[in-house]
Amino acid sequence: MRKLALSDEILLKIDKPARYIGGEVNSVMKDNEDVDIRFCMCFPDVYEIGMSHLGIQILYDMLNRLEGVWCERVYSPWMDLDPIMRKERIPLFALESQEPIKSFDFIGITLQYEMCYTNILQVLDLGQIPLHASERSEEDPIIIGGGPCSYNPEPIAEFFDLFYIGEGEKQYENLLKLYRKCRSEGASRSEFLKQAGCLPGIYCPQFYEVTYKEDGTIGDFVPTVPGMPQTILKEIEMDVTNTYYPKKPVVPFIKVTQDRVVLEIQRGCIRGCRFCQAGQLYRPVRERDVEMLKEYAVDMLKNTGHEEISLSSLSSSDYSHLPELIDFLIDECNKKKINISLPSLRIDAFSLDVMSKVQDVRKSSLTFAPEAGTQRLRNVINKGLTEEVILNGAREAFRGGWSRVKLYFMLGLPTETEQDMRGIAELSNEIAKVYYDTVPKEERKGKVQIVTSTSFFIPKPFTPFQWARMCTKEEFIEKAYVVKSAILEQLNQKSIKYNWHEADVSVLEGVLARGDRRVAGVIERAYRKGCMFDSWSEYFHNDRWLDSFAECGVDIDFYTTRERGLDEVFPWDFIDCGVTKDFLKREWKNAHEESVTPNCKMNCQGCGAARFGGGICFEKRDG
Amino acid sequence: MKVRIKFAKCGAMVFIGHLDMMRYFQKAMRRAGIDISYSQGFNPHQIMSFAAPLGVGLCSNGEYMDIQVESATTSEQMRQALNAVMVEGVEVLSVKRLPDDAQNAMASVAAAGYTVRFREGHEPPFDVREAFEAFREKQQILITKKTKKGEKELDIAPSIYEMRLTDDGIYLLVDASSAGNIKPGLVIQALYEQNQTQLGEFDLLITREDTYVAREEDGKVVYLPLDAIGEDI
Ligand code: SF4
Numbered sequence: 001m002r003k004l005a006l007s008d009e010i011l012l013k014i015d016k017p018a019r020y021i022g023g024e025v026n027s028v029m030k031d032n033e034d035v036d037i038r039f040c041m042c043f044p045d046v047y048e049i050g051m052s053h054l055g056i057q058i059l060y061d062m063l064n065r066l067e068g069v070w071c072e073r074v075y076s077p078w079m080d081l082d083p084i085m086r087k088e089r090i091p092l093f094a095l096e097s098q099e100p101i102k103s104f105d106f107i108g109i110t111l112q113y114e115m116c117y118t119n120i121l122q123v124l125d126l127g128q129i130p131l132h133a134s135e136r137s138e139e140d141p142i143i144i145g146g147g148p149c150s151y152n153p154e155p156i157a158e159f160f161d162l163f164y165i166g167e168g169e170k171q172y173e174n175l176l177k178l179y180r181k182c183r184s185e186g187a188s189r190s191e192f193l194k195q196a197g198c199l200p201g202i203y204c205p206q207f208y209e210v211t212y213k214e215d216g217t218i219g220d221f222v223p224t225v226p227g228m229p230q231t232i233l234k235e236i237e238m239d240v241t242n243t244y245y246p247k248k249p250v251v252p253f254i255k256v257t258q259d260r261v262v263l264e265i266q267r268g269c270i271r272g273c274r275f276c277q278a279g280q281l282y283r284p285v286r287e288r289d290v291e292m293l294k295e296y297a298v299d300m301l302k303n304t305g306h307e308e309i310s311l312s313s314l315s316s317s318d319y320s321h322l323p324e325l326i327d328f329l330i331d332e333c334n335k336k337k338i339n340i341s342l343p344s345l346r347i348d349a350f351s352l353d354v355m356s357k358v359q360d361v362r363k364s365s366l367t368f369a370p371e372a373g374t375q376r377l378r379n380v381i382n383k384g385l386t387e388e389v390i391l392n393g394a395r396e397a398f399r400g401g402w403s404r405v406k407l408y409f410m411l412g413l414p415t416e417t418e419q420d421m422r423g424i425a426e427l428s429n430e431i432a433k434v435y436y437d438t439v440p441k442e443e444r445k446g447k448v449q450i451v452t453s454t455s456f457f458i459p460k461p462f463t464p465f466q467w468a469r470m471c472t473k474e475e476f477i478e479k480a481y482v483v484k485s486a487i488l489e490q491l492n493q494k495s496i497k498y499n500w501h502e503a504d505v506s507v508l509e510g511v512l513a514r515g516d517r518r519v520a521g522v523i524e525r526a527y528r529k530g531c532m533f534d535s536w537s538e539y540f541h542n543d544r545w546l547d548s549f550a551e552c553g554v555d556i557d558f559y560t561t562r563e564r565g566l567d568e569v570f571p572w573d574f575i576d577c578g579v580t581k582d583f584l585k586r587e588w589k590n591a592h593e594e595s596v597t598p599n600c601k602m603n604c605q606g607c608g609a610a611r612f613g614g615g616i617c618f619e620k621r622d623g
Numbered sequence: 624m625k626v627r628i629k630f631a632k633c634g635a636m637v638f639i640g641h642l643d644m645m646r647y648f649q650k651a652m653r654r655a656g657i658d659i660s661y662s663q664g665f666n667p668h669q670i671m672s673f674a675a676p677l678g679v680g681l682c683s684n685g686e687y688m689d690i691q692v693e694s695a696t697t698s699e700q701m702r703q704a705l706n707a708v709m710v711e712g713v714e715v716l717s718v719k720r721l722p723d724d725a726q727n728a729m730a731s732v733a734a735a736g737y738t739v740r741f742r743e744g745h746e747p748p749f750d751v752r753e754a755f756e757a758f759r760e761k762q763q764i765l766i767t768k769k770t771k772k773g774e775k776e777l778d779i780a781p782s783i784y785e786m787r788l789t790d791d792g793i794y795l796l797v798d799a800s801s802a803g804n805i806k807p808g809l810v811i812q813a814l815y816e817q818n819q820t821q822l823g824e825f826d827l828l829i830t831r832e833d834t835y836v837a838r839e840e841d842g843k844v845v846y847l848p849l850d851a852i853g854e855d856i
Contacts, residue, residue, distance in 0.1 A: 001634045001635075001711065001712070002634070002635065002711070004635055008680065008742075008825065009825045011638050012638075012679065012680050012824075012825065017638035017679075018638055018639055018640075018643065021635040021638055022635070023634075023635050023636075023710055023711055023712065024710065025647075025650070025654075025708070025710055251650060253639045253643050253646075253647060254639075254643055255643075255646070301653070302653070302654065302656075303654065304650065304654070305649070305650030305651060305652070305653035305654040305708070306650060306653075307649065307650070307653070336653070337661050337667045339666070360665045360666075
């Protein structure tokens with residue numbers, strides 16, 4: 001029987017002790033005798049969030065297939081356990097072996113959103129591992145980061161030994177082989193890091209130096225050690241069918257956010273919305289073979305016992321074998337009483353038909369993400385969704401029995417005017433009007449329920465909007481107020497509920513997203529002041545962050561509201577995600593001209609991602 | 624067909640609460656390929672009910688749940704199929720077919736047997752053997768129970784069916800029916816109070832040994848394990 005790291009007394013005192021005991025279905029135990037590399041995958045947030053992440057499940061499965069490697073998991077201890085571990089000096093431990101993570105060879109931290117940065121420090125600190133790469137000794141584990149935020153790793157560079165840029169399937173095996181070789185040769189930590197930094201896709205920040213110009217922007221970014229690459233090209237798995245995918249994902253005991261089988265049907269997105277980072281980072285689109293997906297669906301359901309399966313991708317409607325796959329799933333799942341959940345479907349006749357088969361229409365809601373209130377602004381952001389399409393989709397849906405609609409918009413997009421903000425209210429109103437025009441009085445079950453939500457636009461690296469000015473908190477709040485008042489003026493205002501996102505946290509996310517190495521000190525200081533779980537509004541302390549900026553002499557506006565010139569060197573410019581800066585510039589210009597760029601299926605725009613030699617870039621286009 | 628499943632739960636699994644154990648078994652049924660019946664409706668759920676919820680922190684050698692199945696192989700095959708998909712700390716002990724008119728598990732529970740041990744370093748400050756003998760002689764064991772309306776005096780002596788010292792602890796057979804359920808900790812607390820001491824929150828290690836139905840035999844009440852009324856398939 002495994003011995004638990006936490007005493008019964010502690011486990012009985014805290015909320016959801018199952019977060020810390022491991023031993024879940026399909027979790028992997030190995031004999032230490034057979035293992036020479038210990039790897040711990042970390043998602044720096046609470047267990048229920050971390051366990052819902054597909055990427056970790058893929059890498060966990062992949063690494064555990066390697067001989068001699070044991071991959072375990074660790075998550076952020078929640079706020080009830082955190083102080084107990086500090087007080088009693090209990091070192092943070094991995095779930096499987098329950099052994100301290102400081103005794104591991106590697107800790108891989110996935111970086112899914114900027115607001116988890118303080119939790120990275122929490123994990124290291126509780127793990128009794130020095131926070132800075134420069135302070136780590138031969139005994140300390142190698143700390144490696146990956147995931148979308150590693151495409152601008154600079155704000156957290158000093159906390160990491162390595163970053164893995166790109167898709168994990170490709171380079172980990174080589175990295176571990178190199179580690180083994182270095183160890184057998186008695187090479188030092190620093191020697192290993194030097195060699196690792198030369199592997200494709202691996203970035204070792206301590207071997208680079210940044211100089212700044214007088215205006216604060218970057219002058220130079222240069223390797224300080226011979227052989228380190230000047231730019232780092234992302235790693236990408238071009239054959240997404242014949243690669244690693246977990247047939248036996250770990251099944252948590254407690255309910256987690258994603259409590260279901262997740263079937264990733266494709267990577268990348270053809271659409272090229274100009275605000276969307278994922279749409280650029282994961283180019284080109286690569287589809288999985290439909291037969292493989294069918295096989296995995298069946299096996300994964302069998303091996304997990306989950307009662308639900310969900311398709312995952314940035315835009316499922318664009319998957320070319322979707323009807324075939326869905327027919328198969330409906331058939332299979334009906335037999336086995338399994339639910340199907342279909343996120344990110346475009347609302348059209350096909351998807352409405354499918355949705356009416358897999359969900360209870362009366363209880364479910366339709367989701368549209370127009371992102372902007374007017375056609376002009378939708379053209380600016382390249383969101384190819386017209387008012388006509390939305391209203392027709394809504395009309396069809398109302399005929400089919402739906403009466404709840406969720407609408408998602410962004411505020412603060414480049415070139416936005418008051419008309420665009422009011423457009424959000426007007427479009428919401430139009431949809432309500434369609435309901436009342438379409439559904440006869442006697443068939444209505446009360447009012448149509450429209451929930452309109454706005455988030456604040458945050459410019460992200462590697463998007464055409466990476467040059468954009470971000471709004472201030474006051475501007476954001478003002479914009480939300482404009483929308484709110486406009487909604488109150490609408491005829492159907494009683495059918496519309498309006499939600500908006502917190503402005504403070506958006507501003508901070510904006511700094512961290514486009515930050516440079518000088519921001520690291522602020523993150524550390526905020527952590528020292530007790531900031532953790534910043535993405536949880538109950539634990540977000542804006543005052544502590546503002547104090548930290550002030551104490552470090554770091555100016556928020558430099559990173560958010562400053563206008564960036566087209567020739568500015570960005571902190572993330574040394575990373576090559578496949579899409580060229582020239583293409584992004586072109587798109588930035590197209591945005592200002594309100595001109596729409598066709599998607600990859602219609603027409604190749606020569607974004608640069610074709611150099612990976614596969615995917616959509618080489619497929620025949622109709623017409 | 625109604626089927627009663629007996630299982631044991633120990634080790635790290637004691638930290639998994641009742642609702643999560645239900646979710647765990649729902650998924651386990653699918654992994655094991657048990658041909659379980661589903662309810663009708665848009666969101667069909669498995670027909671499954673548990674006997675007596677076990678508190679977090681307690682081990683058990685005798686937990687029960689009833690399920691309904693469309694078809695069954697044999698008891699032994701089903702037991703093995705389930706055990707092949709269990710995690711460390713949960714073991715299926717028996718699978719029995721219930722008579723069609725059997726009461727469901729929850730309603731038929733009359734008593735539960737527990738072994739109570741003292742955690743290392745948390746032994747009572749009095750001589751357990753001596754105190755226990757005196758305690759056993761008592762006709763009335765009054766405890767104060769917190770209710771919604773305030774505190775209430777309660778005599779738990781009639782709810783204690785058996786009480787004896789074992790090699791390393793105290794065995795208790797107490798009322799576990801939905802109307803009169805007594806927690807074993809309550810009995811030990813009374814023992815402590817009788818010795819002018821307070822029971823700490825983490826002093827006890829409790830194992831539920833089995834869960835019982837009551838039967839009258841020759842005018843006497845006997846307690847039989849919940850799966851005694853089932854048959855092998
Ligand atoms: S190269 Fe062309 S087809 Fe390929 S991702 Fe870029 S725009 Fe799309």
